[in-house]
Amino acid sequence: MELRLALALVLLGLSACSESAIATASRRQIVIEHSRFDPAEINVREGDTITFVIRNTDPIDHELIIGNTEVQRAHEAGTEEHHGTKPGEVTIPAGTTRETTYTFASAGRLIYGCHLPRHYDYGMRGVISVRP
Helix, strand or coil, X not given: CHHHHHHHHHHHHHHHCCHHHHHXXXXXXXXXXXXXXXXXXXXXXXXXXXXXXXXXXXXXXXXXXXXXXXXXXXXXXXXXCXXXXXXXXXXXXXXXXXXXXXXCCCCEXXXXXXXXXXXXXXXXXXXXXXXX
16 A cells, blocks of 8 residues: 555646656757867757756866857957856866856857957857757
8 A cells, every 4th residue: 555655646746747758858068178169169049957067177277158149249248257147157166166056048040158358269169059
């Protein structure tokens, strides 16, 4: 009887979970090496919530900023020394791994980049294609 009750509670709990939440929650790894992001292109679907696990193998600090061109331009000015409290913005010290979670609300194209001095101009950026 106890086994049946436990199984019923598990099934009830699973049915209470949103099917779309289960399908869209995901983790993606990004590796930083030689001041480049790998991968340089990521595809997601509108509504996906992705936790990015960023591993910095370089001997220097980097950052990862997700946003459109306007967001990237604002960060190019370098007004924030460290990141970590806003979704899609994180500082990754040399030789460490950090995470940031971002929900892709609408279809389109976003950029992720590092805006430490001259990194973005050097090519330290990638593209996120958000499909409907």
